[in-house]
Amino acid sequence: MRMFCASMIHETNTFSPIQTDLQSFADVALYLPSTGQGRELVEQPFEGVNIGMLARSRGHSVIDGVMASAEPSAPLRRRDYEHLREEILDGLRAAQPVDAVVLFLHGAQVAHGYADCEGDLIERIRTLAGDAVPIAVEIDPHANVTERMTRNATILVSSQEYPHVDFEDRAVHLLELLERTVAGEIDPRIAFVRVPMFGSFYTTRQPMRDFVDSVLARQGRAGILSVSLIHGFAWADIPDAGAGVVVVANGNAQLAAQLAAQVADEFFALRRQIVVEQVGADLALERALAAPRGPAVIADTTDNPGGGAPGDSTFLLRGLLERKVTNAAVGMLWDPVAVELASIAGEGAQLPLRIGGKACPLSGQPLDVLATVVRLRDDAVQNAQGRMAPLGRAAALRVDGVEIVINSLRQQVFDPACFTAFGIEPRDKRVVVVKSHQHFFQTFGPFAGSVIYACPPGVVQRDFTALPYRHITRPVWPIDVPPFHVFGRTWT
Amino acid sequence: MRVYFSYLAHESSRFSPIPTSIASFSTVREGWPLQGCEGEPMDIDDLSDDFSLLRLSRARGHEVILGPMAVAAPSRPANRETYEYLRGEILAGLRHAMPVDAVLLFLHGAQLADGYDDCEGDLLAHVRALVGPQVPIGVELDLHCNLSDAMVANATALMPCKEYPHSDFAERAAELLDIVEGAASGRLAPFIVSRRVPVIGNFHTTREPMRSFVDSIKALERRDGVLSIGLTHGFGYSDTAEAGAAVLVVGTGDRARCSELAERLAQQWFAMREQIVPPSLSIEDGLQRARSLQGPIVIADTSDNPGGGAAGDSTHLLRAMLERGLDDAVLGMIWDPVAVTQAAKAGVGATLPLRLGGKTDLTSGEPLDLEVTVLAHSTNARQKIFGGSLALGAAVAVETRGIQIVLNTVRQQVVDPACFTQLGLDPWSRKYVVVKSAQHFYQHFAPRARHVLYIDAPGVVTNDYRRLRYRNLRRPIWPLDATPLTRFGVEWR
DSSP: OEEEEEEEEOOBOTTOSSOBOHHHHHTTEEEBTTTTBTGGGGGSOOSSOOHHHHHHHTTOEEEEEEEEEOOSBSOBOHHHHHHHHHHHHHHHHHHOSOSEEEEEEOSOOOBTTBSOHHHHHHHHHHHHHOTTSOEEEEEOSSOOOOHHHHHHOSEEEEOOOSSOTTHHHHHHHHHHHHHHHHTTSOOEEEEEEEEOBOOOOOTTSTTHHHHHHHHHHTTTBTTEEEEEEEOOOTTSOSTTOSEEEEEEEESOHHHHHHHHHHHHHHHHHTHHHHSOOOBOHHHHHHHHHHOSSSOEEEEEGGGOGGGTOOSOOOHHHHHHHHTTOOSEEEEEEEOHHHHHHHHHHOTTOEEEEEESOOSOGGGOSOEEEEEEEEEEESSOEEEETTEEEEOOSEEEEEETTEEEEEESSOOOOOSTHHHHTTTOOGGGOSEEEESOSSTTHHHHGGGOSEEEEEOOSOTTOSOGGGSOOSSSOSSOBTTSOSSEEETTEEEO | OEEEEEEEEOOBOTTOSOOBOGGGEEEBTTSSOOSSOOSOOBOGGGGTTTTHHHHHHHHTTOEEEEEEEEEEOSBSOBOHHHHHHHHHHHHHHHHHHOSOSEEEEEEOSOOOBTTBSOHHHHHHHHHHHHHOSSSOEEEEEOSSOOOOHHHHHHOSEEEEOOOSSOOOHHHHHHHHHHHHHHHHHTSOOOEEEEEEEOBOOOOOTTSTTHHHHHHHHHTTTTBTTEEEEEEEOOOGGGOOTTOSEEEEEEESSOHHHHHHHHHHHHHHHHHHHHHHSOOEEOHHHHHHHHHHSOSOEEEEEGGGOGGGTOOSOOOHHHHHHHHTTOOSEEEEEEEOHHHHHHHHHHOTTOEEEEEESOOSSGGGOOOEEEEEEEEEEESSOEEEETTEEEEOOSEEEEEETTEEEEEESSOOOOOSTHHHHTTTOOGGGSSEEEESOSSTTHHHHGGGOSEEEEEOOSSTTOSOGGGSOOSSOOSSOBTTSOSSEEETTEEEO
C-alpha cells in the first residue's frame, strides 16, 4: 500500500533548564523534506525505529515526511513546533492520495502554546486525510496520552519495555494491524483509560515484568488487537500528565473500554511494588562500596539527560572524590567549556579544571579539581537505541582515583562505548556512575555486580511532591493518597 | 631592501586558567601557512595597528617576504611543541627568504611556553644565529613585555609601544623602520642598552605623572646619539624569575652616556611608583563611590580582563551589584558558551532561568543563578580592536533586575562600545557601564564617560600584585617587598 510516514520525537520536561529550538533537533536527527536537509536519515537506523524503512521492507510504497528527534529538554519554541508540524502536513498533502498514515511520535511533546503537540498533530492529519484513511501511531511508554490523540488515531500502540528495547517489535505489531485494517479484515476501535499515578516503572524488575507479559498475552485473543501500558511522563506540568492504558479491539469499542478499565485497575493496584526505592547519593555510594563484587553501577537517575536534565550535576562525583574512592568511572558530564579547555591542554596535560555544575541550581556546585587529560576524542559514538549517536568533542579525565568522561553533546549513557571509546573499561571498575535513568540497563546490566538507582537532587527528581506543579490533574498518586476520586471513578 | 617579516604574539600568564596550544592561535591568511591553528583566520586589516610595520615597509617600497603570523588571546604558557613548532616555522620562513637585508618582527615580549621562560629571547637568538651578525633585526614589542638580556643581545633595535592603551604601534613602527633602514644601509650602527627597574605594576599612560614621564622621554629621542627610548612595563602575571619593568635605549653615539640615561630614567620611574599605579578600588568602595556619582560611569572589572589572561566569566562584581540593588547598568562581556546557547535557543523576548558565569575555575567565582529576559541574539557582531576588528562569536544580551549583560563565546576584552551597541544596547543611556578590561577600554569609552572607576575584584589580573602567589619571581621587587631595596647592583628608593 501507499503510505505516508513521519517521525517527531521530543520528550518535553517543562521543568528542564535546557532550552529547545529547531537546532536542538538538527543537533540529533532532523530530516526536512522541503530542503532536503538530513535526507540520509531516511535510510539509517533512527533512535527507536525507522518506521518508514520498516514499512518499505514489508513491501509498501513509502513517502517519507519529516524525521526529527531532539534530546529531552524544555518546551520547543512555538514557531519551531509549527514549522515541523506544517512541514509534516505539507508532506502529506504532496503525497496524497495515500492508503494510510504512519507516525512515530514520543507522546509527551510540549511546545510553547501547545500542551499536547501529538494530539494537535494527529488531529490536523485526521482533518487533512479524512475519516477513511487509517492513521497508525507508535509512541514511547513515557507518553502523556490524551483523548485528542486516541480520538484521531485509528491504531495507537506504545513500546512496552523500559529500557525501550521493543520499538521495532511494536512497530511490526502496528504495521500488521494497519495492513489488516486496510485489507478490511479488522475494524480497530481504541479505548483509553487514564491511571492517576506518576512514577518510573522498570520492566526489568518484578512484579512489573510479569505484569507486562500478562498484558501482552491478552493481545490477539477474544477480539483484543493490542494493549499498551502507558507509563506517563510526570516531568511535564500539563493536565494530561500521568499513566494510562490503551486498548485496541476489533469492531467493539465497548470491549476495548472494558479491558482498558480492568488493566488500569491492575496497574494502579501494583503501584507501590513497581516503583523503585529512592536512594540518596550518600546511601547509593555506601551500598556501592559495600557491594561484594564489582562493578557497582550507580544510575544517576535524577540527572538523566534522557529525561531533560542537563547531565552536569556533581553530587555523586563529589561523593566519590570526598570518599577518595579509587578505580571508579563517571560518565558523561555535559561540559563544553571544560572539554574545550582540556582539548587545548592536550592528552597527558594536568590542569586545574572546574567541571560540572554549569547549567542550573540542580546541577549542584561546580567541582574545582586538578585533572589529568587521559584521552581526547571528537569521533566517539554510542549506540542509542539503534542510532549511532556522536558524543561530540569529548575528553576522559583522571581526578585522583576517578576517571570522568566529559562531552559536549548532551545525552544519556546508553552504551559502555561512552567509556571504552576512551580506554576506560567499566567492567573492571569498582564503581561506575552513569547519567541515565534505566536505558543503561540493557548493556550495563549483564556485567554489573549490582545496580543502584540513585536520586540526588536533580531536574528529573523523583520526589514529585517537591516539583512546583501548577497544571497537572489532581489527585494523583504519590502526591495524593488513595482512596480518591478522579476520571469518573474511585481509586483505592 | 628585501626584508623578512614575521609576527608572533602571545601574552602568557602563569595565573591564567586558560590553557594554550597551537589550536589557540589565529593566523593571518596572507602569511606563511601554519597547521593546527583553530582561531578565526585574520586578514592584515583585522589587526591593522599590529601590522603597521608590515604595511609601512610595503608603503616605503621594500620587498617584504612574509613569514608566519600568529596571535593567541592571553592565556597560560603554551605547551612546548606549540612554541617549538612556531619557532621552527618562523626560521623555515626566514631560511626560505634569505638572503635578506633586514628582519622585521612584531613580538609580544611576554611569551612563555613549557620549558621556555623567554620565548622572544630564544627566538631572537635563533634568528641572529641564522642571519649572522650583519643583518639588522628590528623588533616591535608590546610594552607589557619582560625585557631579557637575550632579546637585547640579539636584536639590533627593540621598539616597545609607549602608550597604554597601546594606541601608538603605527608611530613606533615608523621609528623602528627608520632605524633598521639606517642600519641596513650602513648609515647607522645602533646598539641597545637597558636598565631593569625592580617594579611590577600596571601603569596607565592616560594619567599623570606617567603621561608627562612618557612625553619627557619622547623629547630626548633622535638627538645626542639617542635614537629611541623604550619603557617596558613588564608583565607581572608571567611569574618568571626576570619579570618586571625596564628602560631601554637604542643609541648610536656614546654608549656610556646612553647607559647613564637609562640608569637615570630607571631611578626616576622607580621613584614615581606609588603615584602611577591604577587608582584601584575594592568592590565595596568602588560601588559606593559609583552610587554617589552622576552617570555614565565606566567601571573597569580589571582583574577579570581576558586581555591579561583571565577567563572573563567571573561573577564577583555582578554579584555585588545585584546584592546591592544597583540597576540602570550594562555589563560586558561574560564568556559563557553554555549560557549563550541556552539564551539563543530560548529566543529574543523569552524569560528563562540561567546559570551565568563562573564556568572556568576557582578564580571565576561561584556561578550566578538568575532569571533573565533575552534582549538580543547575534552571530556576526564584531568590535574594533587595536585598529582592526574581532568577531564576538555567538552573543546574546540579557537583562536581569535592571542590569543588561552581554554574554559571548569568543573570549576577549571589551575595547569598543560596539560590544554593546551591536546587540542593540545603548551603554550611554545607562548610569553604570561595566567592562571586563583593564585599560584598553579607555580609548573609546572614556570620552563619553563622566567618570572612570577601576574596581579590583578577586581575579587573576588583579592590580594588587601582592595577592598573587608567586613561585618564580626574583625578589626583592616592589610592591611585594619593602623599599628601599637593593637590586641589579644598586639601591632603589
